[in-house]
Amino acid sequence: MLQPAVLPPAVMPSIYGPPPRRTRPAHLPGMVSVGVTELFPEMARGFLQGEGIEAVRSATKKALADVDMRKIKPEDKVNILCSEHGFYILEGLHYREMLKALGDEVFDRTGCRNIRYVLASGMGIKETDEVIDYFDLKEYFNFRTRTTHPFDAAVAIETEIGTLYGLKKVHGNFSNRSANFLQKAIFDSPFVQEKFVFACILRSTPDGITGVNADNDLYRLDRRISKELLRDYGKVLRLVGEIDECIAVWDAGRWGYYIHAGGIAFGCLENGRYDAFDLDIPSAMGFHDTLEKYFKGEIKALDTIMNINPAIRAVVINQAWPGLPISDVPRHVPTVVVGRDQADLLNLDSTNPDFMNHAVISDTLETAMEFAHKIAGTDKVIVFDGSFGYFTVSRTMADSLMEKAGHVGRQVEEHYLPLWLKQRGLNNCDE
Amino acid sequence: MKVVHFVSVVDPRKCNGDRLCEGLCPAGAIKVVEKKARVDATRCVACGKCADVCREEAVTLIRRDDPMAIGFNVAAVDPAKVQELCMKASLLPDLLVCACTGTLAGEVAAAVISGARSPEDIVARTGAGSGCGIYCMGVVFKLFQAAGIRIPEDPRWNNLPLTAADVPEVVSEKYPAYYFRGRI
Known part of the structure; x- marks a missing residue:
């Protein structure tokens, strides 16, 4: 059952990020929380902040x-x-x-x-x-x-x-x-x-x-x-990979790529179109046989992986640390940065030297979200705010996740998990 | 191509001359003279490591009056030579070497062919190493090695030229789950 958005974990103050924000996406009207165990009831319950x-x-x-x-x-x-x-x-x-x-x-x-x-x-x-x-x-x-x-x-x-x-x-x-x-x-x-x-x-x-x-x-x-790990995280990973359109919001300490929603990082959504656990996904290795084929034009390198998930229609950065190369986000996705202080940190960031050339600044989270809605043309919002146990989402995103979870869960149990285990030699492992 | 909008400046009243910044600067832009750090603004790539490591808060980054472009005209280098050097180093020319600046292995190879003789040269000519500095230098050293250029030992990068292609066949066969012989 959907519930008003649960307040996410507190943000540690840091010289690497802006001062912790008073207004977080979970405070915004219309935001709800959908529990991980509501999506996947078979998953073991965990302790959240303040528990255990x-x-x-x-x-x-x-x-x-x-x-x-x-x-x-x-x-x-x-x-x-x-x-x-x-x-x-x-x-x-x-x-x-x-x-x-x-x-x-x-x-x-x-x-x-x-x-x-x-x-x-x-x-x-x-x-x-x-x-x-x-x-x-x-x-x-x-x-x-x-x-x-x-x-x-x-x-x-x-x-x-x-x-x-x-x-x-x-x-x-x-x-x-x-x-x-x-x-x-x-x-x-x-x-x-x-x-x-x-x-x-x-x-x-x-x-x-x-x-x-x-x-x-x-x-x-x-x-x-x-x-x-493969079973539980695999289900959430594959569910996020099924998102068809969204506005993603970064709202925690640390680098955007690593901020959690429902226990998995934004990077899982960014690369969500590909199965990160599948070891057979093509990878680029600089060996002579493949190099020769590459130079002859017989094969193409890396055109299928590590591209930004096209389901991400806009990104809003309420708070996050710079310091990790992630300029691909604003280069390919409309990106709105909340506050001049966050923008100043990004401007100084040598790992993303052109980040702010491709992003716009909005004074408040509310105006940033309004702008993102207009650009993205969707009201499906998913917030990466450090949460485990819940996804902080808009109601339409919650409905969409709930609708897809059952199918994804079965797919993981019946198809993906056996594959992932076999690739790792763990299919007959009972330890 | 990277445009450097900032430059490090040192407050000599706060600087204690501990050389921590000098020991981290990937561009070789900082020298401690008479117990005070001095920044060569023409070399500073504004990576910010000097400011981060300084315990005295003596280093700040300020906006440059004239942004400095770091770039390299790869087209001026014979593509066949770039390909040859990349082959020798077992690297795809369009392998992303530096995610911060988008520098490719072929650009680093071209820089080496056209005279880069130190990691600092690569930083200045291609931008690789001017951001996080964590992922790129192994490939840079691989290309130096393939070009027969020996770089003196330096604690900033440990001079490690090892890549996945160097893993012995016996090891790759021993650990198939690591997919050393990956496919494209």
Whole structure:
């Protein structure tokens, strides 16, 4: 059943974004919330903002019960490598609680006091200091915090595909030139294996936080969670891919591409016409055989993927961080920026040097939406405001999503999920 | 083509000469002289890393009186040579190297052919590396390597020329789920 729009998670103030907006799309007349579990009733219910913090603490302890920590000696130095994304799931408090419980558990079971939480930023060098202050982490964690960013000093790591680099401060969390296999190669290296003890992750579905998993074997952990992740996120991804027309609104901290609606990021809508989980989708690889065909004009590269979803008829930016290349949006879609302060940040953004050449400014969210409606010719609105559990949408979009969800859910269960699992060798995996 | 509308300026009263900005500048536009950072405005690409890393808030970006265009006339370079160098580096010429500025591998190859001899040259001639600086430089180093140009070690980019094409066949066969031998 449709309900008045649920207020989305609060926005952390940041030098990288405009001051948090008082008026958010959820405040606008006519906006409603459609619940993820209303769309997909079979999906497990998750905790949302303000719920389940204690439950995360006990789930962490429970998940760690079978983890072997004997590798950690009292005199050791332990780095707990934190994910920058964790603090932006809902309001970040579930992730903070998991990390705290994790540090406490390591101390209780090993006697090791030299525990450090290492916070890595994705782009902005001061992001992590802001997170530490906002979440009061120095006080909350009892242990030390340390920060690192992608341009920190590197350490060479020998892997099976050659020398790669990790961040020196954290000994291989992620490097600044990475792709999926690079992380695997680094993880498998003797350099990391000598230090790695276990992994602990906060579990989520598009409906919210569902628990905690931990394991000494990262691959076993991966196999254990992949099926659920592919099934639950796959349904929401495919549903968003079915949207035929919309105005998309960015309304949270962080970069527009990564802002959530119904637990998935705007990027999933932007590339929503293609099945991101399908490993058989053509990809461009610079191998000699394909290069030769390319130069002979026998094949065409990359004309089918990573194009902006034509269903997006307009984009309104109420608040978002610049700092991630996304100028394709205003180049191809009418884009309205709310407020001079947001426009000034975009003007200064070296990752989107011509963004504001292609966007217009509106003084208020209301006028921006009115303008976007006229240009887009649709009243279907979907808001990326950091929400899990709900989509903040216009009534017409809610009706459309409700109408399509049943069919999409069946398609995923019967067609897509078996394909995705088979491609990953997980179709016969019961872990 | 990138038009640079801003330039970094340093407040010498706040600058403590810690060289953090100098160590991050992809354009080589900042030098610390007598414990004060100085910006060469003719090289500054306004990436903002200097301002971001500065703990003293000594660096700000101000609007240029005359915007500076970063560009490169690829048409002036023999396309056959561009193709040859890209082939040697196992790169598609229209591979997007820098998502921030839209620079393609072929443009970087053309810049190398026409005399670029350092990453800073690539930044100045093509714009690649003047934005986030995270995804582009591996391909730049790949093209330098293919051209037989050795770049001195530099912590800003680690000089890593590795791309998916370098993954040994034995490794790609070992991990089929990673689709190293992808199809177009």
